[in-house]
Each structure stands twice: as C-alpha cells, then as structure tokens.
Amino acid sequence: MRPFKSLISDEEAFNIIMENIRAINEIEELSIDLADRRILAEDVKAPYDVPSFNRSAMDGYAVRSGDTPEADTPFRVVGEIFAGMSKEIKVNENECVKIATGASLPDSCDAVIMVEDTEAVEGEKDKVRISKPVQPFENVSRVGEDIKKGETVLERGTLLDPSKIGALAALGMQRINVLRKPRIAIISTGNELLPLGKDLEGSRIYNINTYTLSALVERNFCEPVAYDIVEDREEELKKALDSAMDNDMIVFSGGSSVGERDLLVDILGKAVLFHGIKIKPGKPTMFALYKDKPVLCLPGFPTSCLMNGYLFLVPAIRKMAGAPERERRIVRARMAQSIKLSRGRKKNVTVRLEGEHAYSVYKESSTITSLAGATGFITVDANRGLVEKGEEVEVELFSW
C-alpha cells in the first residue's frame, strides 16, 4: 500500500483542472426546436426588421393622426384590414380603415385609434366618431421596433432559453449553429461492482457511479458516454483508457486510492498532475493530462464520487461546453444538532434544510444516502472538529 505523494488543497486542485481544460469550440447545426439549453456558436444578426411593417398594436381604426384633433368629427370607414392581409388602401382626410391587432397599417396612415375610443354614428353604418385625438404612431409597432435589421440579437456563447429561442424564431431561423456538446466518458472500475439488474451476491455492490455521473454530466451541458464496468487489472484498465480516447474527457471512478490494486496511478504515470486532495469526502481524486486528454479519477465511494463530481467535474465540463458557470446559491441556517468531525482535512458535510434548520445527513463517504437526502452542504475548516447545535452556518444548495 502506497501513500499519497502529497495532498493538495481543493483550491489548488480546482485550479490545476481548470487550467488544463479547453472549450470545445466545435459547431453543430440543429433545428431550433432542439436548441433549448444549447450554447449559441455564433453571433446572430437580424436579416430583417421585426416587425417588417408598421403594425397595429390594437383592434381599432387606422387614421392619419393629423386628422384627429377635432374630436367628434365622424370618420368614413373606407376598408378593413386583418392580420396577415397584404392590402393597400388609400386613406384621405377624415377617412379611416378598420384594422385588427397585428395587421399592417396602410401607408397613408400613421396611427391607430383603439376601438374603445370610438363610437358608432347613428344611421350611418360606414362612419365612426372618434372620442380622442392620437399622436403619430400611437398604437402602432413601427418597423424595426422589436429588432432592427443588422442588429446583433444574440451573441455567441449565449445559453438558449425559451425567450431567446423566441428571438431566433422572430427572425425566421429554422436551424442554427450551436456548440457541440463535449462527450464525457464515464468508466466505473472495481472487481466488487455488479451491473444493475443482476442478483446481489457475496461481497459485491451495485455500480452506482456510472448513473450518478451520467445524470450530472447530462445536466451540465455535456453528453455522457457510459462504458461497461472495468475490473481492477492493469491491462483491462489500460484498454478501457485507450478505447475512451475518442471522447473529450475521461472520468474514472475508483482505482485512484492508495490500495495495491489502485492501478490507475501507475497507468497514468507521468501524466498525473495531482493525486489526492485535502478534503473529506473525496481525498482519493486524481487528475491527469494523458496524451493531451483530461482524465479525472474520482473516488469509488458513491458520495465522495458524486460530491467531487459536483465540485470539480461540473466546472470543468461546463468550461469545455462553453456554458455559464454553475450558479452557487448559499443560504444561512442554524444547525439543529451538533456534529463531530475529524480534523485534518476540510470537510463538506451534507445537510437537509427544514425551514431555518440544518440537519446533518452525512453518514460515510461510502453511502449514497448522504447525498440523496441532502439539500446542500456546509464546509467546515480542516482544524475544526465540531459544529455546534444552534451555530449559524452557510449552506450551499445543490444546483445539480
């Protein structure tokens, strides 16, 4: 059994990983109905004005605003225009055109009087009386009011959401260029791992990390590529590593501790940039740049694995994807119980929030329920061995 060479702090580990991650920058064209939560690969400039015509914002009557100051003058209705209708009607003094919301204003008109501001003229079916004047372009959406031709509507790197997809649709764009999702290989290792669905036997445990990490990767703008479980044998691990080299990053779980069977340390050899982080859970974490490919080896214990996936893998893959950083959300709470902790490493302790109270749900790094029941986690300094009941703590909420 070999000791870790030298543990480094979580900040150092984070920095080493991030310095060695490059954004993918490859482009993929797709239909905008598949583009939500994708990252725009180019500036989008407007090929048209939106709207491309002066558009009535109301149901009412299109008029020449200059004709309207004299209230009570009856206007002669010389036509009717619905939305989508391309019809040019010439409007002269004290004439108007009945117009629907969204319809194109006649060239000779410059304003719309709302239907509520008019009344019928008794006995004269083709006339309306207007009860108040309108200003030029009142109740009219002018050409380019929403988007001006040539304007940059969305910038490269924008994370698309429903409203931004709306802006692309407004420009008639059916297909757009987005950044390709990085492919992240996920390889769980260990002779003790049993594939899901098989009968539980002897001293084996089910493979958890492939599923937790895949979901985490998927949520963070990347494509998980799950591999079969690999046994703790050097040639098997080496084969798995080589077969995964066509992905953008490779994530192992297990095999990075200090046991005699933790062979990844040897396989990655000089490519290892750090091995071991001064945090709990999550010490046996290793990062390598192997033939220019980032390789992150996470602990085999499910909570350690997912927690470090959250803290180190997520920022890395989001950077690779060109996605915005994960938003950290921190709330203040009071510990509902005291927690005794070991000293020596910085600790991330998972907690469940109930109102203002935080309950520790941390059991062991080997347990998955330490995470599955948690709302977030508190961070406790290396030299502190106790968090007291009633103490105010900052809880970082999980935002998977």
Add this chain to the structure above:
Amino acid sequence: MRPFKSLISDEEAFNIIMENIRAINEIEELSIDLADRRILAEDVKAPYDVPSFNRSAMDGYAVRSGDTPEADTPFRVVGEIFAGMSKEIKVNENECVKIATGASLPDSCDAVIMVEDTEAVEGEKDKVRISKPVQPFENVSRVGEDIKKGETVLERGTLLDPSKIGALAALGMQRINVLRKPRIAIISTGNELLPLGKDLEGSRIYNINTYTLSALVERNFCEPVAYDIVEDREEELKKALDSAMDNDMIVFSGGSSVGERDLLVDILGKAVLFHGIKIKPGKPTMFALYKDKPVLCLPGFPTSCLMNGYLFLVPAIRKMAGAPERERRIVRARMAQSIKLSRGRKKNVTVRLEGEHAYSVYKESSTITSLAGATGFITVDANRGLVEKGEEVEVELFSW
C-alpha cells in the same frame, strides 16, 4: 368587435386554472439512465441492506477489536482480502487480515485498523505492529448502514436527480416506474403567421409561440406536441381543437382577443371559464374546460404569450405532471431609470439586472426582445403609472 365580458384578476384566473387541472397519475416504466428529472410513481422500498455485508471503509488490517488495547503487540497477518472478493478467513487472537477499502470483513473480525496506524515488524514479513487500539466497528460500514432492508428510500412523487438516481442504483434497480409526462398540444393560430424558413413577405410575421411554448413545456416536465399553424377560420380551428383532444391539455396562442376573427371564444362557447385577465401584458387570455379537457388560449403577441405561459401554463402543467411547484426567486434591486406605465391593469414589467440596478427592457407585448433580454420582471399595481428612478423594486427572476 366584441368587448371582453368581464376581466378577472390574475389571482382569480390562476385559481380557476389550478382548480381544473388534475395530475395525470399514469405510470411509465423506464431505464434509470433515462430517469433524471422524472417523477417517481411509487415508493421505493429497499429489497436489501446496503451494504449487504460489513465493509471495510479503509485500507488496513481487519482485527478483533478486543485484541487491540495492548499497543505494540505484533499481529500475525493471516491473509488478504480485496474488494469484491468472497473469501472467509478465520482470524484468531492477535491475528489480522490485510484488507482493502470496500472489501468484506471476515466474520470473526469487527474492526479495521488503518494502514497509517500500523508499522512493519522488522525481520518478520508476516507481522504488523499496531500503534493504537480500535473500537468495535471502527472503520467499518456495517450491514444496512446506508440503507436498511425494507426502508422506504424514496417516496412517490420524488423528483429524481443525480443523487436520487444513485440511491436507486444502490438497490440494483435497472428500471423504475415514473409518472408519464403530460402531453401538451401547442397550436399557434393566425393568418399572419409564417412558418420558419419561408421567405418573409408582406404583412406576415414568423411563428414564434410554437417554439417558445414548446421549450417552456419541455423544461417543466411535460412533452410538447407542436401542431401546424392554423388559419383564423372557424372550421379550421374546430378541426385543430378536435384533432388535439388526445393530448392532456391544449394550448392555443392567438385567437382569444376581441377581434371579429377571434373565433375561439365562439368555438369553446359555454366551456369557457374565464376570458380576459386584468394584467398587462396578457389580457386576452382565456381558459376553458372543453369536454373535460383543459384548453388555455394565450395571447398571440409573443411576449404576452410567453409571459402568461410562464405565469399560468407552467403551474398548471407542473401540477399535471406531479412535479414540484416552480421555485420563485426574488431579489431586491434599484430602478436605474424611471418607467411610465398605463394605469388600469396590474403590470408585469420585464427588467434586466446589472448588479443592483434594474433596467426596464419592456417595449411592447408584441415584441419578443422584451423577454429575450430580461433577467426577470417587476410587478406594478394597477393604479400606479410610474416607477421612479432609484426606487427599490422586487425582481422575480425567470426560472424557466
């Protein structure tokens, strides 16, 4: 042109919609690698203890804890156990077994001494000296410590996330029952609408709402079913309505204003539960229960449509999906500029946040950029016509 019969408040509209929405409650079985962000359809009880054996939490030596109080006693190493290895070794007084993290403890042992707390005995290869005593079950994850057999691990209605998927995997579950996603029909109406990709002509505008609403529905745990654009003709609209009845809810955009062509009011007839909400944007919103099917008619204007989709459709479909309510996130900010607004209706004004400052980005309900450039929105009372520069406002952040 017909007036709205009577506008109701947004709270009333919200309540009427929610009272008429029922959760789907239909079950769908799927593989857990597709289960992230799905809603569990049943309580999950543990069929096994996890771990199912006493498991070493460390690399070290398995011992009988009662043998350890005398420090400096050399222990004879009688075997070695790796993780996943099913091997029973009998351990007698002052004997130990070299054991790896995750391996099964021999029945005769009850604790593990960390490798760091031992040292080699010079000249005696098969012996180690232990430097401190251990308590019973120290450095051991006991049977059922993570999950106890028979325990309810996750409850029906749980929204799955990476850690909860981990808990399912820990139990070896390959497939699980989740709630079927409600299918939400999305039908944009209007003669002025042009399908994306076609050349822009005359007084037409591109179809935006199908895309914004589909993305919104998808993000909120439901399946959007997008239909072709429907013209403003009674028989076409009636046909579209009938053809969409095999979905769980039908959403129209356009056709619910008071123009003569707003035919949906007539088609839905007595099924209409309200027509018109006292808010801006979004007045021409209608809700019906047509042959027991919820039908929501949203305004045609893109910002009105998406804003009311956000405020009314999202809560409805999340209820239908059995998903948790959308989390409202409100931050305080100061207006960077004053905004003049019309009186009479409650207003939702979209704003962009820059640090502590809120800038109005609201143009017109017909513009999509009123939303695409917004971080959130402020709500202004019906009787207020001005928000002043420097005023403190509460900004509700969009959480699509």
